Amino acid sequence: xxxxxxxxxxxxxxxxxxxxxxxxxxxxxxxxxxxxxxxxxxxxxxxxxxxxxxxxxxxxxxxxxxxxxxxxxxxxxxxxxxxxxxxxxxxxxxxxxxxxxxxxxxxxxxxxxxxxxxxxxxxxxxxxxxxxxxxxxxxxxxxxxxxxxxxxxxxxxxxxxxxxxxxxxxxxxxxxxxxxxxxxxxxxxxxxxxxxxxxxxxxxxxxxxxxxxxxxxxxxxxxxxxxxxxxxxxxxxxxxxxxxxxxxxxxxxxxxxxxxxxxxxxxxxxxxxxxxxxxxxxxxxxxxxxxxxxxxxxxxxxxxxxxxxxxxxxxxxxxxxxxxxxxxxxxxxxxxxxxxxxxxxxxxxxxxxxxxxxxxxxxxxxxxxxxxxxxxxxxxxxxxxxxxxxxxxxxxxxxxxxxxxxxxxxxxxxxxxxxxxxxxxxxxxxxxxxxxxxxxxxxxxxxxxxxxxxxxxxxxxxxxxxxxxxxxxxxxxxxxxxxxxxxxxxxxxxxx
Numbered sequence: 220x221x222x223x224x225x226x227x228x229x230x231x232x233x234x235x236x237x238x239x240x241x242x243x244x245x246x247x248x249x250x251x252x253x254x255x256x257x258x259x260x261x262x263x264x265x266x267x268x269x270x271x272x273x274x275x276x277x278x279x280x281x282x283x284x285x286x287x288x289x290x291x292x293x294x295x296x297x298x299x300x301x302x303x304x305x306x307x308x309x310x311x312x313x314x315x316x317x318x319x320x321x322x323x324x325x326x327x328x329x330x331x332x333x334x335x336x337x338x339x340x341x342x343x344x345x346x347x348x349x350x351x352x353x354x355x356x357x358x359x360x361x362x363x364x365x366x367x368x369x370x371x372x373x374x375x376x377x378x379x380x381x382x383x384x385x386x387x388x389x390x391x392x393x394x395x396x397x398x399x400x401x402x403x404x405x406x407x408x409x410x411x412x413x414x415x416x417x418x419x420x421x422x423x424x425x426x427x428x429x430x431x432x433x434x435x436x437x438x439x440x441x442x443x444x445x446x447x448x449x450x451x452x453x454x455x456x457x458x459x460x461x462x463x464x465x466x467x468x469x470x471x472x473x474x475x476x477x478x479x480x481x482x483x484x485x486x487x488x489x490x491x492x493x494x495x496x497x498x499x500x501x502x503x504x505x506x507x508x509x510x511x512x513x514x515x516x517x518x519x520x521x522x523x524x525x526x527x528x529x530x531x532x533x534x535x536x537x538x539x540x541x542x543x544x545x546x547x548x549x550x551x552x553x554x555x556x557x558x559x560x561x562x563x564x565x566x567x568x569x570x571x572x573x574x575x576x577x578x579x580x581x582x583x584x585x586x587x588x589x590x591x592x593x594x595x596x597x598x599x600x601x602x603x604x605x606x607x608x609x610x611x612x613x614x615x616x617x618x619x620x621x622x623x624x625x626x627x628x629x630x631x632x633x634x635x636x637x638x639x640x641x642x643x644x645x646x647x648x649x650x651x652x653x654x655x656x657x658x659x660x661x662x663x664x665x666x667x668x669x670x671x672x673x674x675x676x677x678x679x680x681x682x683x684x685x686x687x688x689x690x691x692x693x694x695x696x697x698x699x700x701x702x703x704x705x706x707x708x709x710x711x712x713x714x715x
């Protein structure tokens with residue numbers, strides 16, 4: 220995703236035809252069946268057809284992310300980026316205000332975009348200035364208690380094709396053609412030169428070594444920084460289609476034959492410098508069409524599956540259609556890999572461009588309910604001030620429907636989570652868990668509210684450092700419980 224992004228219209232027609240073909244062959248998940256709303260089996264609904272979070276989700280076998288104290292960790296946040304500036308001005312659009320405002324709205328997570336072309340503009344020459352700027356941003360994040368994942372970002376490979384990411388010196392096209400598509404940039408991924416550049420990145424030994432050196436450098440410099448939670452090894456990777464191969468088949472092959480070995484190589488490189496932070500691995504963006512990934516096992520004990528969550532029709536400007544079952548189809552497909560590999564999920568990007576359309580309020584609520592069923596959190600796109608995908612206007616106020624993302628949640632739970640649900644209609648948040656035998660601190664994050672919040676705890680074995688939160692500001696509440704206790708926490712709006 221990025222500032223230049225307008226839509227993925229170039230993918231829409233291709234996807235529509237291949238999904239139809241795959242359904243006929245039994246290779247893609249079937250569309251949801253059931254009631255008039257087209258809801259998938261196993262996804263509970265209200266009488267009106269609205270999806271709601273279940274107290275006993277079918278995805279309970281997907282592990283949760285944990286912090287360095289062994290607590291169950293939930294990430295709620297946004298992507299933070301500067302794609303406009305480079306060289307001496309790189310990252311200048313990111314300021315401390317970003318992290319002040321994230322925390323002021325209750326968020327605890329940022330996915331920070333960094334670019335290889337700025338880090339190593341000439342082969343073997345790393346920019347100390349760029350590294351210092353990354354550290355300054357991480358210092359701001361730590362000051363304001365925001366976890367950061369460092370994302371090695373690319374769009375349409377990099378500057379050789381008018382975008383950001385992999386340096387020109389690492390771009391090999393074998394002279395194949397490239398035609399820009401300024402009104403439909405995502406379709407540029409299917410230009411022959413771009414596809415061949417990905418093949419060389421995956422297969423050429425010297426480019427593999429260069430990519431590994433970059434990750435060793437980043438892990439060496441920032442692996443012990445207190446803000447750093449992990450590394451997203453490459454953004455939205457793509458590859459080269461073979462003659463006669465449809466997009467879904469190509470995506471699964473690229474994931475199996477190119478991305479899986481690449482992730483294992485990069486994991487090995489990072490672990491020579493950093494043994495503890497999490498490694499975030501992405502499938503191709505085709506997973507957004509509800510197609511299961513072909514990724515294989517990444518041989519590391521701290522891997523997070525980090526798919527993106529974009530709908531082709533909505534990227535092309537359409538409103539959300541609650542009846543078409545897209546969210547449920549996506550959820551059914553995206554949960555197969557983490558179940559099989561026993562790894563947690565964090566959605567690395569999501570969020571519509573046209574967030575003011577009539578059904579976008581419903582979209583935000585349905586998406587958040589879906590994420591709660593299977594993920595350890597998400598980073599929406601993008602925390603900036605202005606138009607387009609920006610979460611905030613220039614004065615720092617949420618743009619239409621973006622305020623739906625600021626809900627109560629538990630950033631850290633000292634125990635095994637049983638239930639973790641939020642009812643957007645009433646604003647009620649409910650958390651149940653069994654506390655650890657070595658009691659720790661559970662944290663609740665409450666966003667600003669015009670009425671404030673009331674915290675209710677079950678039984679006499681749990682207590683909190685606040686039961687009433689005044690209106691107008693975000694607050695973090697600490698909860699303790701006796702060892703092995705079954706705890707229920709309810710957070711509600713205070714009565715006026």
